[in-house]
Amino acid sequence: MSNNILVVAEVRDGAVKNVTFEMLGKAAALAAKTGGVAEAALLGAGVADQADLLAQYGADKIYLADDPALETFSSEGYTNVLANIVGQAEPAAVFLAASAAGKDIAPRLAARLGVGLESDCTDFALDDDGRLLITRPIYAGKVIATVKLKSTPQMATVRPNVLGAPEPDASRTAAVEKLAVDVGNVRAQVVDTLMAEGGEVPLTEATIIVSGGRGVKGPEGFAPVRALAKALGASVGSSRAAVDAGWIDHSHQVGQTGKTVTPNLYVACGISGAIQHLAGMKTSKVIVAINKDPDAPIFNFADYGIVGDLFDVVPLVEKEVEALLAE
Amino acid sequence: MNTIICMKQVPDTETRFQVSSGKIVEEGIQYVVNPYDEYAIEECLLKKEAAGEGQVTVICMGPDRAREAILQALALGCDEAIHLNDPAFEGADAFTTAQVLAAAINKVGEYDFIFTGKQGVDNDNAQVGILLAEMLDLPHVSVITKLDIAGGKATAQREVEGGKQVVETSLPAVFSAQKGLNEPRYPSFRGIRQAKRKPYTTWTANDLGIDPAVLESKSELVSVALPPERGGGRIIEGEPAEAAKELVRLLREEAKVI
Numbered sequence: 001m002s003n004n005i006l007v008v009a010e011v012r013d014g015a016v017k018n019v020t021f022e023m024l025g026k027a028a029a030l031a032a033k034t035g036g037v038a039e040a041a042l043l044g045a046g047v048a049d050q051a052d053l054l055a056q057y058g059a060d061k062i063y064l065a066d067d068p069a070l071e072t073f074s075s076e077g078y079t080n081v082l083a084n085i086v087g088q089a090e091p092a093a094v095f096l097a098a099s100a101a102g103k104d105i106a107p108r109l110a111a112r113l114g115v116g117l118e119s120d121c122t123d124f125a126l127d128d129d130g131r132l133l134i135t136r137p138i139y140a141g142k143v144i145a146t147v148k149l150k151s152t153p154q155m156a157t158v159r160p161n162v163l164g165a166p167e168p169d170a171s172r173t174a175a176v177e178k179l180a181v182d183v184g185n186v187r188a189q190v191v192d193t194l195m196a197e198g199g200e201v202p203l204t205e206a207t208i209i210v211s212g213g214r215g216v217k218g219p220e221g222f223a224p225v226r227a228l229a230k231a232l233g234a235s236v237g238s239s240r241a242a243v244d245a246g247w248i249d250h251s252h253q254v255g256q257t258g259k260t261v262t263p264n265l266y267v268a269c270g271i272s273g274a275i276q277h278l279a280g281m282k283t284s285k286v287i288v289a290i291n292k293d294p295d296a297p298i299f300n301f302a303d304y305g306i307v308g309d310l311f312d313v314v315p316l317v318e319k320e321v322e323a324l325l326a327e
Numbered sequence: 328m329n330t331i332i333c334m335k336q337v338p339d340t341e342t343r344f345q346v347s348s349g350k351i352v353e354e355g356i357q358y359v360v361n362p363y364d365e366y367a368i369e370e371c372l373l374k375k376e377a378a379g380e381g382q383v384t385v386i387c388m389g390p391d392r393a394r395e396a397i398l399q400a401l402a403l404g405c406d407e408a409i410h411l412n413d414p415a416f417e418g419a420d421a422f423t424t425a426q427v428l429a430a431a432i433n434k435v436g437e438y439d440f441i442f443t444g445k446q447g448v449d450n451d452n453a454q455v456g457i458l459l460a461e462m463l464d465l466p467h468v469s470v471i472t473k474l475d476i477a478g479g480k481a482t483a484q485r486e487v488e489g490g491k492q493v494v495e496t497s498l499p500a501v502f503s504a505q506k507g508l509n510e511p512r513y514p515s516f517r518g519i520r521q522a523k524r525k526p527y528t529t530w531t532a533n534d535l536g537i538d539p540a541v542l543e544s545k546s547e548l549v550s551v552a553l554p555p556e557r558g559g560g561r562i563i564e565g566e567p568a569e570a571a572k573e574l575v576r577l578l579r580e581e582a583k584v585i
Contacts, residue, residue, distance in 0.1 A: 011487065073492070075457075076466060100487040104469050107421075107454040111461035116422050116545025117478050119452045133549065135372055138450050142344050142349060146549040187466035190498035191482075195490035202488035208584070232585060250472075250507040251486060256448060257506050265584040276340050282557055285580045289575065294562075303560035304577060306570045316571035321585065324575055 010097035025166035045071035050156035055174035057259035068279035077183035115151035140279035215270015255280035256306025273298025328381030336396035363444025366504035401522035402514035417540035420546035456503035487495035
């Protein structure tokens with residue numbers, strides 16, 4: 001068993017996602033303290049050209065599983081291939097993104113390897129024995145837990161947008177080992193993909209989010225919210241109230257029974273700020289609240305607040321944003 | 328159409344937690360059926376009703392207080408309950424929980440599919456359903472928002488970044504439920520009355536043939552803490568047009584986020 005940390009690259013639409021670089025940065029820093037290095041596993045079809053990027057962000061070696069059989073995601077197939085890679089790499093730890101794919105593969109792989117897995121982790125350190133000290137939120141972030149794993153490899157899924165990516169080093173190169181791919185027996189197959197219109201950055205990865213709540217009063221009420229989001233290049237979120245009322249699809253819901261987001265800027269329009277909504281967005285760097293109720297709890301957490309009717313205020317903010325960005 | 332739902336009881340989402348000596352203070356916490364498990368229960372009931380026959384078995388690992396949640400599942404329409412209750416199960420991590428549930432499921436016997444909620448809103452691991460699938464050597468589809476069963480196969484929609492994937496799988500399989508899968512029903516008065524008369528079995532580690540000494544979590548909790556308090560900032564005064572202008576200025580010059 002090595003002191004290396006294996007990072008499983010998060011690949012979507014043929015491109016390696018930023019969370020991969022965040023994981024590589026952290027993995028390289030941690031591994032260095034125990035005399036190891038960061039390595040990467042790159043799975044997909046036609047992804048070989050992404051290996052250089054992984055080297056530039058800190059991988060010393062890339063295990064490449066590039067095969068048409070991996071074109072479409074399957075939990076079993078990806079687990080089978082990764083189990084093989086882990087068997088060869090014998091890392092001290094394995095990191096995957098806490099993405100839809102990562103959260104789907106990691107538990108399967110953990111059970112296959114007979115090891116423990118920590119989910120949605122936000123920070124890592126080392127204890128005196130060189131084992132990972134892992135920080136992760138529980139109770140929707142109302143409590144922060146520090147945990148350790150007794151088994152090896154130590155497995156973790158990593159929340160995107162928290163660790164921050166290192167600066168890439170264009171001069172870095174890495175060994176690439178191309179492996180024969182055997183996806184094994186796959187019983188659950190993706191047969192189609194239904195993409196939502198809009199092509200927004202997924203909420204969990206968005207750097208700016210504009211959200212609407214009960215105050216938008218109806219599906220049409222999201223129009224100013226969407227317009228401001230468009231001006232900011234932001235993704236659109238929602239409180240539970242608006243989703244339950246049928247004004248917007250659940251995939252936009254931010255909160256304890258929705259998504260947890262970590263943007264630089266979160267603009268809450270007509271959202272009162274219930275504890276469950278807060279749980280999903282309170283680690284945003286900057287929170288702006290626009291609400292006509294001066295007693296709305298959200299004003300206790302917002303960095304900037306405007307007390308006013310969102311139908312008056314939001315279009316005006318959009319205008320100001322457009323003017324600013326046009327400069 | 329025999330199905331198994333693995334359910335857990337969790338603190339109410341309204342709970343404001345306190346931490347004392349590095350541990351969470353348990354007094355005063357209200358417990359409920361895990362919100363995501365409600366969608367799982369509802370889907371099992373819907374599929375049984377559509378098939379016109381079958382049994383829905385609810386399995387719950389938890390201490391004595393879990394009985395209340397189990398009775399609720401029975402009141403909603405589950406046919407029988409298995410309560411996995413043993414001090415040896417206390418503090419079990421996701422891996423150990425899945426091991427115990429797998430042993431119970433093997434003892435229950437035949438099923439067409441197994442359901443869990445996508446995650447427990449206490450530990451937010453989102454692992455048990457998928458661990459179970461691997462341990463039972465079954466396929467799984469997680470975080471599903473739609474499920475159709477026909478001719479011994481299932482077609483599910485699962486949520487991914489930017490949309491949904493349509494997944495086909497053979498049965499038996501394990502599914503984990505996402506919000507939006509269905510509209511959970513409320514129990515009827517009749518259901519609540521009948522719940523107490525439905526089969527309710529309690530199993531310990533011994534009943535499952537598990538040596539308690541062998542049950543050791545792979546994850547160890549070192550400490551817990553409350554996150555840093557986020558204080559309020561400032562209200563921007565003035566007419567909407569002025570306030571909007573000032574807000575954008577602050578976001579650019581002070582907060583530097585746009």
